[in-house]
Amino acid sequence: MDFNLSEEHEAVQQAARDFAQNDLLPGVIERDNAQKFDPTLLQRLGDLGFLGMMVSPEYGGGGMDTVSYAIAIEEISKIDASASVIMSVNNSLVCWGLEKYGNEDQKQRYLTRLAAGEIIGAFCLSEPEAGSDATSQHTIAEDKGDYYLLNGTKNWITNGNTASVYLVMAQTYPEKGHRGINCLIVEKGWEGFSVGKKEDKMGIRASDTHSLMFSDVKVPKENRIGEDGLGFKFAMGTLNGGRIGIAAQALGIAAGAYELALAYAQERKSFGKPIFEHQAVQFKLADMATRIEAARLLVYKAARLKDEGKEYVKAAAMAKLYASDVAMWATTEAVQVHGGYGYVKEYHVERLMRDAKITQIYEGTSEIQKLVIARELLK
Ligand code: CAA
Numbered sequence: 329m330d331f332n333l334s335e336e337h338e339a340v341q342q343a344a345r346d347f348a349q350n351d352l353l354p355g356v357i358e359r360d361n362a363q364k365f366d367p368t369l370l371q372r373l374g375d376l377g378f379l380g381m382m383v384s385p386e387y388g389g390g391g392m393d394t395v396s397y398a399i400a401i402e403e404i405s406k407i408d409a410s411a412s413v414i415m416s417v418n419n420s421l422v423c424w425g426l427e428k429y430g431n432e433d434q435k436q437r438y439l440t441r442l443a444a445g446e447i448i449g450a451f452c453l454s455e456p457e458a459g460s461d462a463t464s465q466h467t468i469a470e471d472k473g474d475y476y477l478l479n480g481t482k483n484w485i486t487n488g489n490t491a492s493v494y495l496v497m498a499q500t501y502p503e504k505g506h507r508g509i510n511c512l513i514v515e516k517g518w519e520g521f522s523v524g525k526k527e528d529k530m531g532i533r534a535s536d537t538h539s540l541m542f543s544d545v546k547v548p549k550e551n552r553i554g555e556d557g558l559g560f561k562f563a564m565g566t567l568n569g570g571r572i573g574i575a576a577q578a579l580g581i582a583a584g585a586y587e588l589a590l591a592y593a594q595e596r597k598s599f600g601k602p603i604f605e606h607q608a609v610q611f612k613l614a615d616m617a618t619r620i621e622a623a624r625l626l627v628y629k630a631a632r633l634k635d636e637g638k639e640y641v642k643a644a645a646m647a648k649l650y651a652s653d654v655a656m657w658a659t660t661e662a663v664q665v666h667g668g669y670g671y672v673k674e675y676h677v678e679r680l681m682r683d684a685k686i687t688q689i690y691e692g693t694s695e696i697q698k699l700v701i702a703r704e705l706l707k
Contacts, residue, residue: 333399336392337395337396340400341400344403344404345403347372347373347376347378348406348407348408348411351372352404352407352408353407353408356407356408356534356679357673357679360533361673363526363533363534364536365410365411365414365490365534365536370414370445370490373414373415373445374445378400379415379418379419379423379443379448380423380443381397382396382424383424383443384427387435387439387443388439388440388441389423389427389443393631394569394631394634395628395631395632397420397572397576397631398572398573398627398628398631401415401416401577402579402624404580405578405581405584406580406581406583408534409531409683410534411534413486413577413686414448414487416570416576417451417486418442418445418448418449418487421451421570422449422450422493423439423442423443423449425451425495425511425553425562425566426438426439428566429511429554429558429565429566433550434513434550434551434553438493447491448487448490449492449493449495450488450494450495451495451566452482452485452495452496452497452540453482453563453567454485455480455481455483456481459483460692460695460696463505463506463509465480465509466481467479467480467481468480468498468502469498469500469512470500475546475547476547476549477545478498478520478521478542478544478547479542480541481524481542482496482539484527484539485537486535486537486690488526488538489526489536489538490536491516492516493513493516494513494540495511495512495513495514495553496511496512496514497510497559497560497562498510498511498512498542500556500557506560507557509557509559509560510552511552511553511554511558511563512551512552513551513552513553514545514547518546519544519545520544520545520546521540521541521542521543522541522543523538523539524539525539527539530686531682531683531686532683532686533682568641568644569634569640570691571644571647571691571692572630572631572647572648574652574687574690575627575630575648575687576631576651577687578648578651578652578687579620579624579651579654579655581655581659582619582623582654582657582658582659582684583620583624584676584680585616585655585661585662585677585680586616586620586658586662588662588677588680589616589661589662589666589677592665593613596669609665612661613665616662620654622650623647623650623654623655629643630644630646630647641700641704642700645697645698645700645701646697646701648691648697649694649698649701652687652688653688653694655688656681656685656687656688658684659684660681662677662680663678
């Protein structure tokens, strides 16, 4: 066991920290209010290599490991969780999925541009009636010979309008259940494909979340990922890694709130001394630091297992389950340490508290993570 970061990991950490402080921090409150991510920041994310971190250099990516990716997500999430979810979906659900399961032609046509940040991707699994129950897909991809006819609706799609490329899960053989699902690559602008309403969210408000409608969209057969019926396996396999990204996001949100609370507790005085000198506040910060460190170990362990080619499904689910609970708890405590200031936007912790909640929901709710862990226990 080596608990130290390598020099490469430290360099990634510093680069992500600098980017978050210099580029993301100014304007983060305004972006949250406006519910809009700045396109020039998206461009910066791409230019700095944060949108295709784990993609092989052969396809224009950074060729980095999952630990580096988790470290970068953590640092960026300390400041701006909207930026990190854009990054997380593009890196782990779209690029990683395409590189692992896509064919050479698909990689050349899509992955290279996605990895460079020239275009952004979205992962489209959830439906009005298929959230946790993801096998219950009502979007239909009817086999028409050399193309699929796609019909249906997707909900809560991150990067819904920012994206240009969409990985869409759809049912081709309803009688086969989840084994009849395919994953199709759909491009924005194709006839019959429209982006629906933008959700007005509690948190991660600068990232755009939309419903998507498909009405008789013709998707060429060469845009199916993997063999016929691989779609659900593709989605599950991709989400297993994606959950490490969301766990790292939760960790970053928690750590960001903790760092703000620690600094504030040393500045703010009450009863004639900095509030840090009150034991009630010390205990809060000690508990926060301890739980955040435990979450970090779980996140890094899951990432390391994945990098070593070992089984990581359970570790990823545990990391997400625990880190998201720590994020919700630690951000609430950080608001409490800030008192009245914590309740206003200027001090950032209220935003982090709102941002934390989604980490217990997307890429599998906490309840689904427990189900995944419990099933793995029996293996
Ligand atoms: N890894 C790999 N394979 C898995 C898997 C996993 N974690 N979980 C299930 N599978 C496989 C099973 O082995 C099975 O395959 P076979 O039939 O070949 O054996 C198949 O998937 C179906 O599994 P189950 O029979 O266990 O199906 P189920 O309906 O009982 O449970 C589920 C499935 C685990 C609950 C699944 O539906 C699930 O993960 N739900 C949560 C969905 C989710 O995470 N959604 C997030 C949306 S994306 C998002 O949030 C992105 C964003 O915008 C940020």
